[in-house]
Amino acid sequence: MRVVGLMSGTSFDGIDAAVADIELEGEVLKLRPIGTLDAPYDAGLQDEIEAALPPAPTTFETVCRLDTRIGQAFAALAAEAVERHGGELIVSHGQTVFHWVDDGRVEGTLQLGQPAWIAERTGLPVVSDLRARDVAAGGQGAPLVSFLDRLLLQGRPGTPAALNLGGIANLTVGTLAFDVGPANALLDAAARHFTGARYDEGGRLAASGTVIPALLERLLQDPYYARPAPKTTGKEHFHARYVDYGDATGPDVLATLTRLTAQTVANAARVHGVTELIASGGGVRNPTLMAAMREALPVITSDALGLPAQAKEAYAFAVLGFLTYHGIPATLPSATGARHASVLGSVTPGSGSGSPPRVMRLG
Template structure:
């Protein structure tokens, strides 16, 4: 089956579409994913502004939530149509849409709700394909964190690799999955990936720039150790896994509060310090797990200064490489992961890893919106897949 995975991360700058051909092998024990390509399109400027205003800690109205749900859904739908035509030859059988996370309700370490916008009916109407969406709430209802859901796909991808492999995704928030030598897989959000970096860049450039391209600002600065220590005092870093976070915590107002009393550090120094914060918190999270290999993906992998700092910080000489080395493009890994999760849902198979999210058990994730043809669900494989192999087109 050709599946399109749609994703917009916590940086909310663009929508990504990754197409894959997914095949069941070994009586269901293995999934084979052949990447067919990725396309991406930025959110329209006024939609991005409206989304930025509505996100925490800002306030909004139900009317604006309704408008955003439709506008984001239509943006996803337009890209899905393109992906079907350009990547699947018009033969896509399923669309899996993560949507746009706008709120993740966490209190006392427990998640009570999570909201992703991007009405799937627009995608189904435009493509004629069935659409799996709203992946996270079922895991939350079962007592889980609802994230990182890619941990199931990471676990399948890492299984059988030597040593203690870990997968790291650096988006607005950074998350990891690790397969310790003894015991079950572990997954959680480590803290900010690009969230505070992007907020700082927008602030120091008065909105002219949205991110530190190639880490140029950070490369020209030096780490301010007192500020770094203050940033590292954040209690979230010391919470036990499973744990998740988002821009409900790591937003521009948070950064302004941390900077209070530190004067106005040079923009380059601020970016160097925040880049070191991301690298340090990721490494601190991996250290007790004994990771020997870290396979990174996400927008943060395009920042050479962040990747260099991460190599310096990683414990015990752990090897850092991107998921491209495994045949899975780093820029599209999460979109491909949700294509896999959508495939599992359509076949009635669980899409969460309870030991990673904290859910009471395996759950079939998401809601299914029928496409333009009568909905016929395929039969489930004889067993749930345990491994994922990446094939060549």
């Protein structure tokens, strides 16, 4: 089955699309990457998303408008992907705007991007809202990419871990997965504060700065880092106002935040005896951040294993949606903390596509 996976992460800079042929042969899942596309959010939409995120107040009108505009943006990229590569199923993660965590327990999660726009534009069925069912089963709703990570890591020597460097850094080690802490979320916020730019391109400002020890030590005291896995976080915690910059310079703040991400990832990896990191996500394009990572552990990107680092999450959601469409549970309870594995998400029928196929089960 040819599946198009759509993903926008906590950096909310745009949408990734990954097209793959996916099939089940007995208990073996086969994925063949076909191609990837990406599209930035237009500046107006990106500004609207940022303005609506916590700790800012918002309205139901704003939520409705964002749900429609994000859905239309996802639909446009989905249509382009299908035109270039074909497709039989669309899987849309949507845009996370809130992850409700109360004393370490996830009570709810909200992704916007109305799937009806995608189904109407492409005529194909759409699997969406993939996180909520895991939350309802007592899980964190994340990191769902751990399902694909586990397959990717099988057979590698030592204790490898998959690291995703999006707005938030998350780690998968064996059957355990969790959000480590901030990655691009705080770096991008600092870049906007000091320069007006969306991000520190190539990590150049960070490379020119010097770590501020007192600021780094203060940031490392956040109780989140000491919580046991499974755990998740997001921009409702590590938001644009999280860091008090004081009178520090932009380069020094960015150098410090780069070190914060590298150190918290390294600390978490050491706890679990990790011998190698397989990195993916937007952060792999930041050579300053990657150099800081490599000071602690050997790091390669998922490209070396045949899975494009910039689109790994989109491929992961293509897999999850494929399994959902065939009625197969697609979570690792040990990774999310759920009581049981669940069939994820909801299906929006395409034009004349009828109902999803009857339930298939592994084994």
